[in-house]
Amino acid sequence: MSKAPSTAASYDGSGKWFKIYQISAVTDGGSTIMFPTDNLATVTFKIPASTPNGQYLLRIEHIALHVASSTGGAQFYIACAQINVTGGGNGNPSPLVSIPGVYAATDPGILI
Secondary structure: OEEOOOOHHHOOOOOOEOOOOOOOOEEOOOOOEEOOOOOOOOOOOOOOOOOOOEEEEEEEEEEEOOOOOOOOOOEEEEEEEEEEEOOOOOOOOOOOEOOOOOOOOOOEOOEO
16 A cells, blocks of 8 residues: 555555555465465455555555566556545554565566
8 A cells, every 4th residue: 555645546656655465375385386366356354453544545466477487477467446544543554665666577476
């Protein structure tokens, strides 16, 4: 998620981002890999109660790895939603990252 400086509708997403949820692939050390999101129609998760009130962009990301055995082969499928957090807390979400910049083409899990 990335907090909008004013409204989510006018925000370009150039600020810092933080992760609130992840569904990871499951592997037995490299021989096989299973993706719990296969054929998953919906995902339910909670926004942390400590997230401060305000308007945010919520980024949904799926990384396809079927050709990720070569550099640049991972395929990123993304979508964003505009959300308004109310009744939030006074936390400081972290770690904060930049997008682009959070991944390198040779990171483990991006290059397999």
